Amino acid sequence: MIGIIKYGSGNIYSVFSTLKFLGKEVVLVENPKILDKLNFLILPGVGNFASSMENLEKGGLLEKIRYKLKDGIPFLGICLGLQLLFEWSEEGEREGFGILKGKVVKFKDKNIKIPHMGWNKVKILKESFLFKDIRDNSYFYFAHSYYVNTQKELIIGKTNYGIDFPSVIVKKNIVGVQFHPEKSGELGLLFLKNFLEGKWLQ
Amino acid sequence: MVTVRIIPCLDVKDGKVVKGIHFENIKVAGDPVENASFYCKEGADEIVFLDISATIEGRKTMVDIVRKVADVVFIPFTVGGGISSLNDIDKLLSNGADKISINTAAVKNPKLIEESAKKFGSQCIVVAIDAKKIGNNKWEVFIEGGKTPTGLDVIDWAKKTVDLGAGEILLTSIDRDGTQDGYDIELTKTVSESVKIPVIASGGAGKLEHLYEAIVNGKANAVLIASLLHFRILTIPQIKKYLKSKGIEVREIK
Numbered sequence: 001m002i003g004i005i006k007y008g009s010g011n012i013y014s015v016f017s018t019l020k021f022l023g024k025e026v027v028l029v030e031n032p033k034i035l036d037k038l039n040f041l042i043l044p045g046v047g048n049f050a051s052s053m054e055n056l057e058k059g060g061l062l063e064k065i066r067y068k069l070k071d072g073i074p075f076l077g078i079c080l081g082l083q084l085l086f087e088w089s090e091e092g093e094r095e096g097f098g099i100l101k102g103k104v105v106k107f108k109d110k111n112i113k114i115p116h117m118g119w120n121k122v123k124i125l126k127e128s129f130l131f132k133d134i135r136d137n138s139y140f141y142f143a144h145s146y147y148v149n150t151q152k153e154l155i156i157g158k159t160n161y162g163i164d165f166p167s168v169i170v171k172k173n174i175v176g177v178q179f180h181p182e183k184s185g186e187l188g189l190l191f192l193k194n195f196l197e198g199k200w201l202q
Numbered sequence: 203m204v205t206v207r208i209i210p211c212l213d214v215k216d217g218k219v220v221k222g223i224h225f226e227n228i229k230v231a232g233d234p235v236e237n238a239s240f241y242c243k244e245g246a247d248e249i250v251f252l253d254i255s256a257t258i259e260g261r262k263t264m265v266d267i268v269r270k271v272a273d274v275v276f277i278p279f280t281v282g283g284g285i286s287s288l289n290d291i292d293k294l295l296s297n298g299a300d301k302i303s304i305n306t307a308a309v310k311n312p313k314l315i316e317e318s319a320k321k322f323g324s325q326c327i328v329v330a331i332d333a334k335k336i337g338n339n340k341w342e343v344f345i346e347g348g349k350t351p352t353g354l355d356v357i358d359w360a361k362k363t364v365d366l367g368a369g370e371i372l373l374t375s376i377d378r379d380g381t382q383d384g385y386d387i388e389l390t391k392t393v394s395e396s397v398k399i400p401v402i403a404s405g406g407a408g409k410l411e412h413l414y415e416a417i418v419n420g421k422a423n424a425v426l427i428a429s430l431l432h433f434r435i436l437t438i439p440q441i442k443k444y445l446k447s448k449g450i451e452v453r454e455i456k
Contacts, residue, residue, distance in 0.1 A: 010322045013298040017273045046295075047323045080323075113400045113423055115325045115369050118204040119247055119453040139205065139453040141278060143300075143325040143369075161204060183278045183300060185242070185455065 002196070003029040003038040005065065005081075007055040010046030015078065018182040022193055032064035040196060041068060045079025045180070049104065049146070050092025052080060062097070069099055072173045076195055079144055082169065082176030091146050100171060102150030109162030115145045116161045122168060122179070126156040129198035130168065130175065130191060138187050140167070140179035147178060205453045206417050207247035207424035208441055209402065210431050212237050214283075215254050217263035223432050234267045238275045241431070244438040245455045246277065250303070250372075250426060253283030265297050272298025280328055282372070286311075291318050295326060303328040303372055306345040309352055309359070312366055319367025328402075329363040330372040331356060333389055341389055348376045356389070357396050364397045371397060372426065375405040382408025382430070390420030402426050410436065410444045417450060 004015050006028045019026040019042075029035065043065070046052075056062040069075055077085055084096045089104035096104070107114050119139040124131055147165035157168030159178070167178045175195060181188035213221035218232035223240055225231045238249050251271075253264045261284050268281060281294050282303030291302050308315050308329050319327045332348045333341040333356045341356035360371055373393050375386035385406045394401040403422035407413060407430050416422045430436050442452040 009292060009296070010326060011295045011298060011300055013269070013296060014272050014300065017298060018276055021273070021276070048320065114398055115400070116204060117325065117370060117400050118207050118424070120204045142204070143278070145324065183276060185277050188276060
């Protein structure tokens, strides 16, 4: 069973419907108790960094998710769901999960439009089961104003928007993507399928 | 870099697409899901649904449509038309819309932009601006389907929406809409250069060159197209092939 963490407000339904479409058993998680029954955990990305952290703390989800992450559950953070894993964010100037080392910062280039909105290429830096049947420099859909500044070792895919920023990160059981696989057409579906059906042996 | 986006616009009334693809198979002609799936497969980068229902019941059906579309279409889509409260926005987003677009309500109550951007994030708040030329390099904002003048200057209003938290501007030239004479390039360029957020050009597309002009001369980050695609005068692969040949980065599928 795949759990999608429900927090904050916005479009969580798309991730849910995408997984249903792939024929997966999926549940929306609001109660921390359900987390023990799950094989996969997805933290979707909607809303604002600071208020999302507050919502996750309020519901008691934060501590439980942190525990499950350390326990080794295959995890996918999407967009803000990726950013929340890091130590600190400029958005709302507050700390995140602190599971991964790095900071979330805003695009500062004066010559680009912000948010970074639309389809952009993902340059594959390290081979991974996540990229099975996905060609280098394929297009995925992005919608964000902030990105993560992190250690090189974690980055397996990068994207250029004025600067290069990490678009796919992996650390053991934790996967994070800055793009929206649930909105990236056929390739997005393939990426999710790879995540769910790939070999989780490191 | 991010590609320019080609966005088909579908008008929906009481749950049926009234301005959409002219299918030979009449049975599916008015089905929003069929229309959206078709464009998704053809390589559309996003889809916009404009709800032109005049009644509350008609608008309610939009929420069901959003859910049905989200079940089978895995590219972003925006819903606009008749949205006037945080509650309206919440319903559409939580049922699977990626962005909402507000127009009249944003002018009447600019706080709605601020509050919705705070609650849902700027990336899902599109402000639609209907602009009418009133002088040399001067345009006025019109609301209520382009019928009511507001006295607001388009550039001033566009800047204000950004300050309030808008994530994108959908800019329609009332003068060009439906004419197929080409986008208002001056308008598009002036607005796009005045704001830091992406601008979608709308109104007036009649041939391939118009799209190129809107992107290169008008500095549009995306182009909205309706009749030209619906009547199959142009297709999305044809548009993308043309733009690519002109050196513009596009996302081609297959």
